[in-house]
Amino acid sequence: MKEIRLHGRGGQGVVKASQIVVKSAVDAGGYGQFIPFFGVERKGSPVFGFLRLGDEPIRRNTQVYEPELLLIFDDTLVDLPTTYDGLKQDGIIIVNSKKSASELKIPSQAGKVAIVDATGISLKLFGKNIPNTAMLGAFAKVTGLVDWEILLAEITSEFGEKNKEAAIAGYYEVSIADNKK
């Protein structure tokens, strides 16, 4: 079972993106679970989500404290102490940013760092910052945890062709590097 934590801001589509990942996993015959964390939610405030994927039924009903993967939808969140908290040794960080890894204060335990300008992709395609589908493209490329064709089909049926384009852009534009410690 893989434990993943998502960090974003209200309005960026963190919940919708995670639901699509679980749907894709379930449609492929696997298991998935997503628990959104609702604070005092409003547009712009930090939001979290807890995502699990596995080959066996997922029983635990709890938040994720030691993620193997962090999916960060907004690079201003790296300044919050909770964002990188608990990342496992050699864990993966996927972040929506135009910055370099050194500017993002990547913690030493991270193994791989993947950076994608999902906001740029979103602005170009939709004229606003809804980076979730571009992030899903990057997620699929970096982790291979979901079937890419199924994921694209889910994105298209849920959000339409333009979001499929955003996911494809995220898939091809993400840059993956080993964490320089």
Add this chain to the structure above:
Amino acid sequence: MKIKAMTGNTTAAIAASLCRPDLIAAYPITPQSSVAEYLSELVHSGELQTNYVTTESEHSVMSVIQGAACAGGRTFTATSGQGLALMYEPYFQMSTMRLPMVMAIVTREMISPCTVWSGQQDAMSVRDAGWLQVYVENNQEIMDMIIQGYMITEHEDVLIPINVCYDGFYLSHLVEGVDVPSQKEVDAFLPPVHFNHAILDPDNPMAVDSLTSGEVLTRYRKGHLEAMVKTLDVIEEVDKKFAKSFGRSYGGAIEEYKCDDADIVLVAIGGMTGTARDAVDMARDKGIKAGLIKLRFVRPFPTDRIANALKGKKAFAVVDRSVCFGWNAGPMYTEVRAALINGDDKYSHFSAIGGLGGADISIKHMTSVIEKLESVKSKPGQHDTLWLMKEF
């Protein structure tokens, strides 16, 4: 594909619609809102043929439903926290009029301080209002217990309404795969129904809920309590029938997990049970003989099954997601203790309380309960309440 990923609230709405209710009345409240929204969408799109009544409050919801049940119909609603509190007057009347129905409680902490998040305080607070109550562990069990709920509540030996209780946010907004039965399968399991034991029918006049003297009222209560006892058998019977039709069994009023050779036993309820299963397995890997009782039905309370499951064990702890004011403990802890036929003085035991107001119950929390059980298992008697908080 039969297995579909969905939230707990979507699951509840689909389950209710598969049971072909004659009438649904609902008022949206966090974290239940998407149940009411999705059901009204199904009605609007024509997928669900029923009478959907939007009301101005939960008090009216239950009053409308009472009317429909007195016309002999099958009904559904769902609510949470403050909505349940506002509904209390017709809610109590529904069970004491012995009108069957299924109502989901999407459990929520009670105010104050102000909160909209998870906790089982709302449902626990009404456990003495005459309803049946079952608490479920995951989205599949929401689906299955709403369907089973109708068969239980409508059973001629029961005729008591049932609450299917599931954790706000931790299940209501959790997305996972659910095996959705077909309409044909549910129709075959659950035949149409028309009640006539408390009916408002001008052609066959019947005095329903008239002003009643103490002596007669006492007979009503006696009958209600005795029906609760009979319900224990009906729960087991319906679980078996369901397993035959759908291939899933939940073990009836409680489920025992790795209890056979256990020294120490966790008692869990609702969504936290899955977390407790993982914690028990982790303890077993370390050589600790831990077991788990999943408390499913709280009303009627399965006293005999709990006493049997704990027979010969050294220690138990009950994890509550609510408090019992006046006992310095959780409500299920006080009831599990009361269920022990020969007294509880030979056991080491304590109450654990966590997950209030949306707080998490983590694997670490469950492990801390197991560790405390290990450390007190040779010291019979009651030990201090363990509060599952961030600093443990």
